[in-house]
Amino acid sequence: MDFEEFEGGVYVKGAEKFSLEDTLDCGQCFRWEKIGDKFYGTAYKKEACVYFRGDDLAIEGASVEEAETLWCDYFDLRVSYENIKKELADKSEVLSEAIEYCPGIRILRQDPWETLCSFIISQNNNIPRIKGIVGRFCEKFGEKLSRGYAFPDARTTARLNEEDLEYIRSGFRAKYIIDAARKVSSGEVDMEALRRAPIQAARDDLTKIKGVGPKVAECTLLYGLGRLEAFPEDVWMKKIMKTFFPGSSGEAFGRYAGVAQQYLFHYVRMNPQKLIVE
DNA sequence: GCCCAGGTATAAA
DNA sequence: TTTATACATGGG
Numbered sequence: 001m002d003f004e005e006f007e008g009g010v011y012v013k014g015a016e017k018f019s020l021e022d023t024l025d026c027g028q029c030f031r032w033e034k035i036g037d038k039f040y041g042t043a044y045k046k047e048a049c050v051y052f053r054g055d056d057l058a059i060e061g062a063s064v065e066e067a068e069t070l071w072c073d074y075f076d077l078r079v080s081y082e083n084i085k086k087e088l089a090d091k092s093e094v095l096s097e098a099i100e101y102c103p104g105i106r107i108l109r110q111d112p113w114e115t116l117c118s119f120i121i122s123q124n125n126n127i128p129r130i131k132g133i134v135g136r137f138c139e140k141f142g143e144k145l146s147r148g149y150a151f152p153d154a155r156t157t158a159r160l161n162e163e164d165l166e167y168i169r170s171g172f173r174a175k176y177i178i179d180a181a182r183k184v185s186s187g188e189v190d191m192e193a194l195r196r197a198p199i200q201a202a203r204d205d206l207t208k209i210k211g212v213g214p215k216v217a218e219c220t221l222l223y224g225l226g227r228l229e230a231f232p233e234d235v236w237m238k239k240i241m242k243t244f245f246p247g248s249s250g251e252a253f254g255r256y257a258g259v260a261q262q263y264l265f266h267y268v269r270m271n272p273q274k275l276i277v278e
Numbered sequence: 279g280c281c282c283a284g285g286t287a288t289a290a291a
Numbered sequence: 292t293t294t295a296t297a298c299a300t301g302g303g
Contacts (some may be wrong), residue, residue: 027284042285119284126283129301171299176286234284265284 001077003067009060010048011132012069017055019104023075025103026266027127028223030118030134031151041058043074044111045143045150054150076109079260084228088260094244095260098267105262110221112191113184114121114151114205115224119216120176137169157181183209195225202227223259232258240264243276 002013020039022034032189038051038060045248048071049060052266059071072078085103087095117137134151134257140150140164141156153255158181183189189209194202199221204238214233221230231250241248253260268274 122283123285124283124298125285126302129283170301172286172297173299182301211286214286219284232284236284262298269284 001072003064004056005064006058009058010064011056011058012067012072012077013056015057015072015075017052017104018080018081018100018106019048019076020052020265022102022266023108026102026262027269028262029108029110030122030127030131031138040147040245042138042145042148042150044070045145046070046110047145047147076106084256084259088253088256091260092244095253097262098263101267101270102263105266107228107259107262109226110224111151112194112220112224113154114182116180116184116191116209116212116216116220117151117154117157117177119219119223120180120209120211121173122171122219123173123211123213123216127172133168133170137170138167140167154181154184158185171194173211176209177231178208180212191225193235194221197225199227199229218258222261227260227277229255231261233261234265236265236269237261239275240268243274 001015003012004013015080021034023038025034029041032039036151038049040049041047041086046062046066047064050071051058055236057077058074059067062071085099111204116267118130118134121133138149138151141152141160143152157177160178160179160181162174170177186192189205194205197205202221202225203214203217204211206220207214212220221227222232231253233250245252250257252259
């Protein structure tokens with residue numbers, strides 16, 4: 001991978017091409033906004049505008065160092081999705097179809113706390129409203145950056161109470177956000193340790209947080225902690241498993257189960273007629 | 279008004 | 292252990 005500076009940003013050259021559209025709008029993150037063919041977003045308290053220029057990924061607003069240490073990591077550009085997709089496509093016909101439908105999806109490596117908090121907000125909620133709540137949360141409590149706001153960190157959030165959160169209109173989830181912030185900022189749940197912990201121990205640790213059940217835990221592991229074997233099973237995935245893989249569980253997809261899940265999820269969400277209803 | 283949304287806590291069977 | 296219901300909010 002190479003980096004080339006241009007006025008106001010950096011090109012990343014030689015990384016595998018992927019789809020920003022599918023990656024940033026497949027339900028794994030809630031803070032990117034598409035304007036024209038450029039995507040504006042924030043990660044780890046840094047803002048950027050990203051788009052492809054031919055095969056090069058342009059990152060406006062980043063230095064070479066930030067591109068290398070932050071954005072390559074965020075988009076996980078050192079991992080070959082071509083290899084992962086080959087391994088997965090051999091596992092099932094439907095999965096192979098799903099990969100063909102949206103081959104450009106990648107799993108992001110988001111900030112663990114932001115991921116946990118976002119998916120707590122996601123429970124029994126819809127994506128437009130999740131984005132609204134997360135947006136208000138950042139505006140009200142996040143650090144001001146040049147264009148928008150950073151995601152409020154766990155320590156800041158831990159000092160808030162339920163009344164403070166009324167502004168973001170997260171409803172019954174407010175108390176869960178606060179419990180999560182307190183357990184994360186105190187170290188009672190050590191997010192960094194969960195990157196390497198045995199997967200079941202990591203699940204058990206996360207579900208100690210009020211409002212974190214199996215789904216939120218898996219999403220946090222997959223989208224925030226780099227655990228590609230995690231397998232979030234929401235209402236869609238339950239229908240998918242019932243329709244195409246009856247009697248089977250996510251473990252059947254092996255070490256990249258979470259990646260498989262994301263292709264299947266996006267494919268079926270865009271083509272719901274593929275599912276057996278009821 | 280009614281229904282549902284990338285679920286979870288809680289109580290009851 | 293498995294199954295039912297409430298939960299805040301807002302868009303369709």
